[in-house]
Amino acid sequence: MSVNRKQVTSDKIMTAAIDLMAERGYNGVTTEDIATKAGFTEKTLFRHFQSKQNLLESAFHRYHYAEEMKDIFAEKVIWDLQADLHMISQNYHRIMYQNRKMIQISTKEAKNLPGFQEDTHKHPEQLKAFLTEYFEEMYKKGKIVQVDPEGKAVAFLYMNFGAAMGRMNNDPILNAFSIEAFIEESVSIFTRALTP
DSSP, rough: OOOOOEEEHHHHHHHHHHHHHHOOGGGGGOHHHHHHHHHHHHHHHHHHHHHHHHOOOOOOHSSSSSSHHHHHHHHTTOOOOHHHHHHHHHHHHHHHHHHHHHHHHHHHHHHSSTTTTHHHHHHHHHHHHHHHHHHHHHHHHTTSSOOOOHHHHHHHHHHHHHHHHHHHHHHHGGGTHHHHHHHHHHHHHHHHHOOO
């Protein structure tokens, strides 16, 4: 199996950028700092990304969740409400926690970078669309009560987003619960509310 050197180089640069920006902020890091940490020249960084903002945007798209969630909805849904919502929540929280540095950077820096804030909304919008389609199909199959599918998708998404952000920020309100206990409880509530 051949290694795609360009992708390996890009990944190393993106990882270095995420680590440094999480520690010092977007404006506290230079492209030279990033290139040095990644073990490359600044010229290599610019050849791959053209600018620091392009680098951040590329990292955000590479390491956020839309593609992985798309695959989960396409391949792992079994049309059992409780099992599906549990599986979706588990994967969402796993991905969010795994990418917590990137997400923390995006929440801090989105307002300061032209176009980036709009870009950061693409992943939640895609997840909302997947969830909306899921609830629509579950209703067609007679497995949930009639609801506003988009409204339920937004409620489910933001319930999980709130918990994910609280976990990333060490919110003391979540200290009494494991993330698994949160998932169990929230999915149980959704399941009871939607089951005919």
